[in-house]
Amino acid sequence: MVGKPNSETVKEKKVEQAPPVLQIRHRDLELPGAVAILLENYFTVEECERYFKVLTTEIDWRNQQITVTSQDNGERVTGDEPRRTLFMSDPGICYEYSGRENVGQRWHPAVLEIKKKAEAALAECGLPEVVFNSAQMNRYDFPRHTLGMHADNEPDLDRDSPIVSVSFGATRDFVIQDKGDEKLKWVVSLADGSWFVMGGAMQQRYLHGVPHGSMPGTRINLTFRVCIPRTPGPA
Numbered sequence: 001m002v003g004k005p006n007s008e009t010v011k012e013k014k015v016e017q018a019p020p021v022l023q024i025r026h027r028d029l030e031l032p033g034a035v036a037i038l039l040e041n042y043f044t045v046e047e048c049e050r051y052f053k054v055l056t057t058e059i060d061w062r063n064q065q066i067t068v069t070s071q072d073n074g075e076r077v078t079g080d081e082p083r084r085t086l087f088m089s090d091p092g093i094c095y096e097y098s099g100r101e102n103v104g105q106r107w108h109p110a111v112l113e114i115k116k117k118a119e120a121a122l123a124e125c126g127l128p129e130v131v132f133n134s135a136q137m138n139r140y141d142f143p144r145h146t147l148g149m150h151a152d153n154e155p156d157l158d159r160d161s162p163i164v165s166v167s168f169g170a171t172r173d174f175v176i177q178d179k180g181d182e183k184l185k186w187v188v189s190l191a192d193g194s195w196f197v198m199g200g201a202m203q204q205r206y207l208h209g210v211p212h213g214s215m216p217g218t219r220i221n222l223t224f225r226v227c228i229p230r231t232p233g234p235a
């Protein structure tokens with residue numbers, strides 16, 4: 001007779017399972033005059049886990065300072081950038097923003113892999129091919145780590161190329177605001193593995209930023225860009 005095994009002798013074996021493959025979801029924000037398309041789950045769960053680990057452990061994230069113009073009295077004020085950052089690029093690329101000159105650090109191989117996959121998505125969205133030569137990288141470790149409303153319109157950036165943003169780790173809101181009407185806002189949730197493109201007149205007509213979060217968890221964001229090559233200069 002086959003009986004029920006004695007519960008004391010049952011040994012459960014945990015079977016290793018492949019991470020799920022989630023379906024890519026394509027959403028066009030249909031911003032007048034701009035290209036703003038989100039691909040959710042563009043990176044697989046396996047890629048998200050692998051890249052999050054590499055990006056949090058193998059990158060020389062920096063606490064840096066920025067200088068901005070005070071909204072109150074128009075004076076220039078220097079303070080801590082409210083997140084950690086790093087700028088990576090091909091040789092001969094510099095990017096000045098918020099009063100700081102950033103000389104591109106050498107590419108980490110994982111960032112180059114991510115860049116290739118980020119470039120491939122442009123064709124999937126029916127957009128022209130672009131080879132990015134730099135990446136502004138942001139690390140948000142706490143809900144208080146933020147990025148103020150801004151436009152990426154510095155002279156170092158090629159205005160005709162889009163900016164592609166990819167995110168790993170914790171989900172954060174990404175807010176877009178019409179420069180001509182501050183009441184016109186869009187909020188996009190940028191989750192683990194998401195890809196987002198900002199093109200057309202996005203930087204001329206809109207501001208964007210990452211406000212204070214509500215949940216703990218580290219988020220890594222890489223924004224791939226095309227900068228105009230130049231030699232380093234004073235900030």
Ligand SMILES: O=C(O)CCC(=O)C(=O)O
Pocket residue numbers: 136138147152165174190208209210221223
């Ligand atoms: O973290 C983000 O999603 C936005 C990054 C960004 O806008 C920037 O680096 O200029």
Ligand SMILES: [Fe+2]
Pocket residue numbers: 150151152208
């Ligand atoms: Fe930006």
